[in-house]
Amino acid sequence: MNRRRTPRSASAEDVLSTLQHLTARAREEVELHQARVELAQALQRKMLPATLPVFPGLQTAARYAPARDGLDIGGDWYDGFVLPDGSLGLAIGDVQGHDVEAASFMGQIRIAMRAIASSAADPGEVMGRTNDLILSMDFPLFATCSFLRIDPRTRELWSARAGHVASVWATADGRSGITADPGGLPLGIEMRQHYPVTRRELDVPGAFVLLTDGVIEGPSLTIDAGLDRIRRLVSTHVGADAEELADRVLEAAVFTGHEDDAAVLVLCHGDGPPGAG
Template identity: 70%
Template sequence: MTRRRPTRSVSADDLLTTLGRLTAQARQGAELQHARVELAEALQREMLPASLPALPGLSTAARYTPARDGLDIGGDWYDGFVLPDGALGFSVGDVQGHDVEAAAFMGQVRIGLRAAAAVAADPGETLSQANDLLLSADSSLFATCTFLRFDPLTWELESARAGHVPAVWATVDGRAGIAEDEGGLPLGIAPGEKYPVTRRRLAPAGAFVLLTDGVVEGPSFPIEEGLARVARLVGAGAGADPGRLATDVLEVAEFTGHSDDAAVLVLRHDAAPDRHAAHGTALG
């Protein structure tokens, strides 16, 4: 006859010990997650510019909001700087992925764009040079981007797009639209990529708004509806304070139904001086 060992009862002490071990493991995991989020947020804060350039007749403002879930932070950026010839360069973009790696790559993209813009002839060449520079770094990430160059002498805005969301424009006389300009592949995909340049004369006063897809696209509505909402806002606020307009545009992200980070950059411009108004075609 086989004797069965009595079943060992689980004591309260055993349960408390197990619970304590599991709690400690969960706390350690939560602390690690929190530390990574804080690091990504710190990188994001340090890499976004503290201020944006402006000129008489051109005022600028930007807004950024981090993602609302997990480590979805670090991919979106905005930037603005003065070029060697006195023109102003502006960029908005979105790095594939998130977390600390995306924040670090975003910094590389921004630095690459600034370096390329200092020697490039136009925004298309700026994106081409930055694209080849990023590919030489052998990263697995890529980035979408729009780069602008504003010339205060000609009152001309040149733009090029690397797989990025279209910009939105409006004039104080009530016109507004979506800048569906021709573009190229995102940065970091293929070597030797070319980026067409679109040129606009900012003859009437108005606003030109760059943004990332976190503002206009999500489960709640498609990008077309998001862009249409932004166009209505920009059309109504083309003559408003750029900071107020940037805040209003960023709030569209609350309706998208997703938790991606989002960035907005507003260029609010006066009408071109009379000596420039007769040259070229007005915005829109």
């Protein structure tokens, strides 16, 4: 009669060998994960400007944080550049999706907007021509965007937006607000769109902050509540330099409760036009 053999108990050496094998595999997976995180972040950084222009009495600073799980290449971007007439151009936007295709689309929008802004002073025209150009490229994605033009001599600011979230401002005399400027459709949806332009005068020291929805909206925070939180934060720290203010605004993204990427672009302005008074 055959008897069933009793299974051999694992020896201490067997257990140790198995643990070493599992530990080695876990270490490899962690290293692979970290490599993917670093690659995604490096790709995003390469697509954003390394520096922003500097003008007397005007400070600019920007921050970008990738999706908090660290694996997605986000579609958020910002840009700042000097225009042929000496004005400062600032842009911020958010591309649909979080993958390599979205990042590629983001890069093409940045290049297109820079090129068009070099020959068109009106932000609404810049936005409209950028929209028509990217539609002619037949991309299946769309993007929201805000574009600003600031004259550093007169401190006049002209802005247009394409479906993007509002901006936040505050001044040293205690005023603050959320922009309620009219806008147009996001870029890449329909040809020959009109983008209204809003004009402001930066005649009192203060800050103007552009951001993406990753800073203000999520499961834990409605967009209105998020914007008001940033408005109060900017008002409280309106005397800080642009770098510090950009850090504080980006840190507030933790209150949204989600893992979207986030971008912040800060413009701090001093006393009136240079030479005034």
